[in-house]
Amino acid sequence: MAAAPDGLFGLRNSFHVGAYQAAITGSQSAPSHALSPDEVVERDALLYRSYIALGSHQLVIDEIGPRAATPLQAVKLLATYLISSGNKESVISKLKELLGDAAVGSNPILRLVAGTVFMHERDYAEALKHTNSGGSMELLALNVQIYLLMNRPDHAEKQLRVMQQLDEDHTLTQLANAWVNLVMGGSKIREAHLIFQDFSEKYPATCMILRGKAQCLMHMGKFEEAEGLLLESLNKDAKDAETLANLIVCSLSLGKPASRYLNQLKLAHPEHMLVKRMSSAGDSFDRACQEMT
Numbered sequence: 001m002a003a004a005p006d007g008l009f010g011l012r013n014s015f016h017v018g019a020y021q022a023a024i025t026g027s028q029s030a031p032s033h034a035l036s037p038d039e040v041v042e043r044d045a046l047l048y049r050s051y052i053a054l055g056s057h058q059l060v061i062d063e064i065g066p067r068a069a070t071p072l073q074a075v076k077l078l079a080t081y082l083i084s085s086g087n088k089e090s091v092i093s094k095l096k097e098l099l100g101d102a103a104v105g106s107n108p109i110l111r112l113v114a115g116t117v118f119m120h121e122r123d124y125a126e127a128l129k130h131t132n133s134g135g136s137m138e139l140l141a142l143n144v145q146i147y148l149l150m151n152r153p154d155h156a157e158k159q160l161r162v163m164q165q166l167d168e169d170h171t172l173t174q175l176a177n178a179w180v181n182l183v184m185g186g187s188k189i190r191e192a193h194l195i196f197q198d199f200s201e202k203y204p205a206t207c208m209i210l211r212g213k214a215q216c217l218m219h220m221g222k223f224e225e226a227e228g229l230l231l232e233s234l235n236k237d238a239k240d241a242e243t244l245a246n247l248i249v250c251s252l253s254l255g256k257p258a259s260r261y262l263n264q265l266k267l268a269h270p271e272h273m274l275v276k277r278m279s280s281a282g283d284s285f286d287r288a289c290q291e292m293t
Contacts, residue, residue, distance in 0.1 A: 227247070
């Protein structure tokens with residue numbers, strides 16, 4: 001007997017490659033009557049996560065009511081966490097409460113949100129505590145990201161191999177492969193570039209795909225080509241954090257001023273790691289100057 005068609009395949013794919021508006025539109029093509037109750041919740045979670053990715057945090061907070069399913073409550077907590085630094089402690093407390101509830105604590109979307117929040121907090125051990133048992137391709141892909149942030153590409157490769165065994169052609173498996181290849185460097189950069197090039201031929205040119213290709217080109221020393229792709233990405237989303245961060249690095253490598261991109265990043269994403277690192281470096285320089293006077 002043939003397997004039933006996956007009514008959310010296109011929606012998931014759009015979300016994974018960063019085509020968030022397409023995911024929002026696609027959610028309307030997946031009517032509730034054609035989906036199981038769990039699929040309806042997953043559809044709505046993808047819809048609201050797409051709105052979060054586009055910066056519409058308040059819309060998500062307003063639309064998800066107190067009686068919504070636990071996965072949607074988790075997505076609402078993610079929006080609340082990201083909209084203001086003043087909400088962080090209360091969000092983390094509520095997340096831990098839900099994770100400790102035997103009835104809902106193992107939900108993969110809840111664990112995905114928890115892993116994402118703790119990754120933002122740079123509490124990688126706590127993030128892995130909730131994501132490492134797997135349960136979905138998204139959780140495995142998040143593990144890859146966390147291990148790369150921890151400078152443990154060996155563990156990231158192990159997670160990637162698990163993903164390849166489950167579904168080598170899955171969009172998230174291909175993305176995770178590209179992330180690992182970028183970190184490994186050398187000849188692996190070309191392999192990563194081929195993955196992003198393949199994506200650009202299959203899907204709309206999203207910020208995620210354009211950034212990925214640009215990062216590969218930067219590793220190859222092709223900064224002018226990379227700059228063109230990053231500017232194209234910036235035209236799609238003038239506040240995209242990783243596009244701005246990569247433009248800063250690319251501009252400096254080309255000997256061009258990067259202050260405008262840095263100021264944009266500071267205004268839109270004051271908590272971004274690059275902003276904090278540059279601020280810390282500036283403070284250290286100022287202290288050194290004061291000690292010399």
